Amino acid sequence: MTVKRLLIGAALLLCALMVWGFFTFFERYTVERDLGWGSEAQRNLFLAAEQYLASVGLKPRQAENISVLSGLSPDATLFIANSSQVYNPQRVEELLDWVRRGGHAIVVARTAGFDFDQQHNEERDWLLEALDVSIVEGHGNYHFEHPLQPLLGENAELSPKQSPGEALREYNRKIDEGITEAEKTDAEALPEKPRNPDVEPEDLVTLPTDEGAEVQLHFDASYLLYHPGLEDGAVDKPPVFWAKVWRDDEGVPFLQFERGSGVITLMTDSGIWQSHRIGHFDHAYFLQLLAGDGNFVFLTHPHFKSLGYLAHKYALEFFLAGALSLLAWLLLRARQFGPLQPAPETARRSLLEHISACGHYYWHDDQCEQLLRGHRSELLRQLRASEADSNARHKLAKKLSAATGLSEYDIIASLWGTPASSEETFTEQMRNLQRIEAVL
Template sequence: MKLSRIAIVWGVLLLAAACALFLYFFERHTEEVDLGFGPEARRNPYLAAQRFLDRLDIGHRRADNISVITTLDDRDALFLASSSQIYNPDRLRELLDWVDAGGHAIVIAHRGRGDNEQDLLLEALELEVTSGDLDLYFNRQVREVFGEEASELQDKTISELMRDHNRKLDEKDSENTSGESPDSAEPDIEGSVSTPRNPDVDPERLVNLTSDSGPSYAIYFNPEKVFAHEMMGKGTDADVNGALLHWVPFQNMPTQSPLVYYERGRGRLTLMTDGGLWQNDRIGEFDHAYFLAHLVGDRELVMITRPRFDTLGTLIQRYALELFFAGLLALAAWIANRSRRFGPLTPPPAAERRSLLEHIRACGHFYWRQNRGVSLFDGARKPLLAKLGGNRNLNADRQRQIAESVAEKTGLAAREIHDTLWGPAPRNEDDFTARLRSIQIIEAAL
């Protein structure tokens, strides 16, 4: 009994000593891990822009597709994430009419992969989207990997860049292993490395816009796609079909512009080639967010980012009553159309039978077409000659006597009877028919 109590006491003491040693040597360490955007931000690439507008008390809402244009007021602003959302000429006309009435549309120009893909808005405005400057230094992925070294590696291929980059990483790893710590960035209060908000971009690549009210905005447009127009390079604006066209070119590249806008009627139509300017990963750079607020102003922004149309199930639920009555009408029309078939069956009509004369006539035509008319005629007059007691070998006087005697009984001409009984076979259908009729008359008279 005493031994068990002593063991319990010693166990408690050892546990207390282990806890004390753990608390004495334990050191709290905080580390921040970037897990990327949350689920809501991944679903909505413009979530940061919407929250920024909320902070400025600028009204905004999302719409499903371009059909919302018929419900907009001339004091609203419309944002289209792609010009391809204008899918037919009617929607294009509605958009331009709304802009003429005082609306403000902000559209991201879309260029498809196929050369034959049609963009109704760009065609109507006579604008062309072409490839811009693809300098490696201004490629975001290359800058993130190589940093400042990208500006010194312009003439190398991607494989050479990656090989040099891996070699330098190996050298840094060996220096860290030997105890020589490389230069590091200045840590902030939390112990993490502070990173600049704006990417390292050549100032010549920034577009600086100055508003009429005074503020200026520095914006970095991705130069991969730019606008091209025949009037660019000759000024900063031009009259195109009655609408004043303005463009903002890159520095040292007056013929390429990432931003153009039209003054149409009482409204404005703004087009940009960079679709990621206000998305979550770039809206915090430079003055992108403030430029969005400047374009919207005191209007209410309607955003169409991902077009969505009602599914068949949604339409059925919405118009269930109409579909029900339409089905009843269709059923009633079908019953009315089929009602004459209801009741006893009508007896089938009696089958028609052809006469014997029709069969004989058909056989005659068949034999005549088979060049068997001579045998038919000889077969018809041979019994008649046998009945008269003569044949075709009689002399001429006897044939004349028989023809004259038969002519007195039948009323036919003696010459006609002679040709029928002893003449050559007929050569055409009319002669054949006349000879057979004569044979029938002679047989009836005898």
């Protein structure tokens, strides 16, 4: 057995041992890390709500403006994220007419720009006026998550009661102790993060269901809705259902009105169905209860795609169009040879220069003889001497000589002589003909 074969056998044996050791001592495991929301979730705050409704058998879709009413069936549900999208009385009447035919509209009242001192919005809210609903002040601003939650990640255990300084110190302490999720290999050892935020029980709205269970909701009570029917049931068309956050509240976070065969639900907080809060308490189930059997249409503010997203999506078309434009420019430039011609003069020449240029052109084009013959023929016709003999010509020349001051020889040469062969002779004959024409 040669040394070469021994080396090959040893190498193969070493490779086999390495493979066996890899499959024996190495264990594969998976670690999930929260990388934040994707681009689609950032553009569409109600993406989680759409996916939830799709999972329970409904057909959610997005719309861009209130004109979608013309194509909605009476059994559909229309969610309007801001009542300002019902922007005039005609649109309000269209919405109410669709509700009377059996539709269900869920409308979030516009609260941005509301002035509690003057009790009005910067712009009129036509839908709230039609329903005789006003906005009243609630309990101040609610914080549903810690302000550092988006920065530190969803899995960071932060309490809304902690200040930012306390939250950062606690987060850094856990990192120093090595108990973060990225450093743990046993996922079951991690304490499960609570699904609901830490809020006081009196801040929740509890609603009974037909099955005897209860639905808990956590509304932002900074703004509330008020209708005279909350205190006086004798008013015209009062709300049929509502619930208060606190018993001593003047307003409520949502109202329901019956109009014809349909229902209108008014709310002041659309955040309970946005992606960062729909998983809290029974918000998702409450959305399912309000949804009908037909389509569920989300009418939210349009979120325009960013320039970076459009550049990434249409990069191929952009560079292809640029390459074609460059090729077309090169083909255009390739048709031009030699030095560029000087730019033409823009100043207009005088009348004398124009006449001189035309005369030179006619002379070099051998057209002066035709001009001379034509002028002669016209003068002879006027003199009635086209067919005159020698005696008649002399008599006519003598008469014209006395009138023009020209010699008889010059007159005969100009009228009947040989056409000029030089520029000077042509000019002289034409001048003589013009003098003769002037005395006729």
